[in-house]
Amino acid sequence: MAQTALTLKKNDGTAANWRTWLGIAPFLLFAVLFLFLPSLRLFTASFTDPDGNFTLNNIIQLFSEPFIVNAYKLSIQISAVTALGGGILGFLMAYAVTVGGLPRSLRSVLITFSGVASNFAGVPLAFAFVATIGRQGFITHILRDYFGLNIYDHGFNLYSFAGLSLVYMYFQFPLMVLIMAPALDGLKREWREAAENLGATTAQYWLRVAFPVLLPSILGAMILLFGNAFGAYATAYALTGGRIGIVTIQIGAQIRGDVLYNPGLGYAMAIGMVVIMAISLAGYSWLQAKTERWLR
Amino acid sequence: MSFWRRLRKFPFLSWLWLIIGALYFVLPLIATLEFSLSWDPELPLKAYQRAFEDNDFWETFLYSNALAVATIVVSVILIVPTAYWIRLRLPEARRLVEFITLMPFVVPAIILVFGLIRIYSSSLDVPFTEIELMPPLTNFKMGTNILIVAGYTVLAMPYMYRSVDTGMRTVDIRTLTEAAQSLGASWFTIIARIILPNIRSALLSGALLTFAIVVGEVTLASFLGVDAFGPYLFLIGQHRAYEPAALSFVTFLLTWLAMGLIQLFTGGQGQAAGAH
Numbered sequence: 001m002a003q004t005a006l007t008l009k010k011n012d013g014t015a016a017n018w019r020t021w022l023g024i025a026p027f028l029l030f031a032v033l034f035l036f037l038p039s040l041r042l043f044t045a046s047f048t049d050p051d052g053n054f055t056l057n058n059i060i061q062l063f064s065e066p067f068i069v070n071a072y073k074l075s076i077q078i079s080a081v082t083a084l085g086g087g088i089l090g091f092l093m094a095y096a097v098t099v100g101g102l103p104r105s106l107r108s109v110l111i112t113f114s115g116v117a118s119n120f121a122g123v124p125l126a127f128a129f130v131a132t133i134g135r136q137g138f139i140t141h142i143l144r145d146y147f148g149l150n151i152y153d154h155g156f157n158l159y160s161f162a163g164l165s166l167v168y169m170y171f172q173f174p175l176m177v178l179i180m181a182p183a184l185d186g187l188k189r190e191w192r193e194a195a196e197n198l199g200a201t202t203a204q205y206w207l208r209v210a211f212p213v214l215l216p217s218i219l220g221a222m223i224l225l226f227g228n229a230f231g232a233y234a235t236a237y238a239l240t241g242g243r244i245g246i247v248t249i250q251i252g253a254q255i256r257g258d259v260l261y262n263p264g265l266g267y268a269m270a271i272g273m274v275v276i277m278a279i280s281l282a283g284y285s286w287l288q289a290k291t292e293r294w295l296r
Numbered sequence: 297m298s299f300w301r302r303l304r305k306f307p308f309l310s311w312l313w314l315i316i317g318a319l320y321f322v323l324p325l326i327a328t329l330e331f332s333l334s335w336d337p338e339l340p341l342k343a344y345q346r347a348f349e350d351n352d353f354w355e356t357f358l359y360s361n362a363l364a365v366a367t368i369v370v371s372v373i374l375i376v377p378t379a380y381w382i383r384l385r386l387p388e389a390r391r392l393v394e395f396i397t398l399m400p401f402v403v404p405a406i407i408l409v410f411g412l413i414r415i416y417s418s419s420l421d422v423p424f425t426e427i428e429l430m431p432p433l434t435n436f437k438m439g440t441n442i443l444i445v446a447g448y449t450v451l452a453m454p455y456m457y458r459s460v461d462t463g464m465r466t467v468d469i470r471t472l473t474e475a476a477q478s479l480g481a482s483w484f485t486i487i488a489r490i491i492l493p494n495i496r497s498a499l500l501s502g503a504l505l506t507f508a509i510v511v512g513e514v515t516l517a518s519f520l521g522v523d524a525f526g527p528y529l530f531l532i533g534q535h536r537a538y539e540p541a542a543l544s545f546v547t548f549l550l551t552w553l554a555m556g557l558i559q560l561f562t563g564g565q566g567q568a569a570g571a572h
Contacts, residue, residue, distance in 0.1 A: 020385050028396075031396045037415055038414065041411055108559070122513070125324075138323070138327030233404070255519055256519075274403055
């Protein structure tokens with residue numbers, strides 16, 4: 001049997017190759033039609049002026065038009081804040097259920113919960129937060145009635161930067177848990193024992209052994225969270241009705257009607273976003289590969 | 297003595313992090329539930345009753361479910377044979393296909409729909425002539441259905457491919473194929489009657505995840521002008537107070553059900569999708 005398999009494989013390696021490639025042709029055709037052509041179209045259109053000639057103007061304006069620069073700034077800030085906040089909370093929770101000494105049964109509960117929460121987004125998530133800390137929200141009322149604190153008098157607003165960040169965190173930290181739990185599992189017991197035998201304290205072990213090993217994985221996961229927030233549209237739209245000027249919302253406005261009065265600039269904005277997403281995915285995979293050296 | 301020792305070993309900090317996270321997770325759900333039940337003290341389920349009485353709810357909800365089923369079918373037809381073929385005959389295509397399946401992380405829904413609309417809102421003509429091969433897909437119902445299912449298939453691709461590929465890793469594809477071939481089975485029979493049943497739990501988990509992405513998705517649906525559940529929920533959110541809360545809670549329960557089933561069938565790793 002193994003012999004047949006071997007000869008089969010050998011034949012495939014030679015000239016009749018294009019026939020073998022036909023096997024995945026439907027998949028490739030689909031990807032071209034519904035993924036590459038649409039992306040390519042946005043790409044070429046962002047280098048085209050209204051008369052159809054090649055131009056770099058749109059790309060240049062991307063960095064000079066205040067409207068667009070501000071949108072990118074806001075998106076980057078929200079993504080960075082929620083990646084950091086969600087990353088820290090997610091890491092601590094993953095730590096708690098893996099090596100933190102909590103009962104093992106809690107681990108699978110948390111993982112399932114995280115699977116649900118990281119998929120619970122968009123309109124229902126926005127509504128849930130309105131019911132929680134909107135003006136008439138559950139927590140808003142509790143804070144007002146029992147603690148005499150009206151958060152809306154103190155500048156809090158659910159439909160602003162802080163509010164949106166709080167909502168994004170809801171799908172950010174569970175994603176961190178899902179990525180970090182397996183990584184924390186990879187910490188070998190022997191490392192800790194070795195460190196203790198050499199007289200290291202717990203703090204020293206974490207600082208000098210565990211943390212350096214985990215660092216690429218933590219950074220990689222946070223970069224992934226960054227991209228996760230950066231590409232989010234539905235949640236922000238449902239929460240603010242399009243009144244918060246992040247990149248995805250502005251692109252949405254541009255699709256509905258040419259609000260920039262320059263279609264090419266709208267395409268350029270979309271491509272700028274793809275570039276940022278690509279950089280963050282590349283950073284994630286690079287760091288992930290680095291992690292695998294230690295954590296398997 | 298032993299009490300103090302046990303106290304010292306008690307993982308206070310771990311419990312603290314877990315409780316903070318759990319509160320973050322649970323409070324919005326409690327708030328939503330509480331709000332949805334507070335419409336009429338006499339009739340706590342009034343919001344749910346009203347929400348379910350609305351015909352538009354059922355129409356959009358069933359429509360979204362149909363879209364989810366269509367997406368799952370298309371994904372399985374595209375991805376299972378591809379993943380199978382790569383394992384069996386074409387390992388050199390693995391990197392390419394994995395790269396393609398990761399693309400949706402780089403091209404988020406809002407960009408994808410932007411590109412789809414720009415490409416398919418013009419008709420497909422025979423080059424240099426006026427002869428129309430295909431009218432603009434965005435102009436008729438079947439066309440937008442095709443576009444949206446294609447778009448959802450793209451969004452679900454990373455999860456579906458990963459599930460299927462992981463599922464196939466545990467099955468000896470080569471031996472099964474050779475056995476089937478020696479009994480005279482066709483390629484179709486091999487994939488439909490031998491490979492598919494062998495990776496059913498992986499398929500199921502991919503399918504449930506796809507379901508969780510598609511039902512309630514708003515970005516593609518609203519820009520393609522499709523009357524799906526996501527846009528409907530958004531719309532009633534603009535005009536009503538209690539029904540949207542009730543439906544949000546129901547949506548949460550559905551997501552919970554899907555993830556719980558995945559956990560049950562795969563008995564392990566949770567996965568995260570991204571319809572944010």
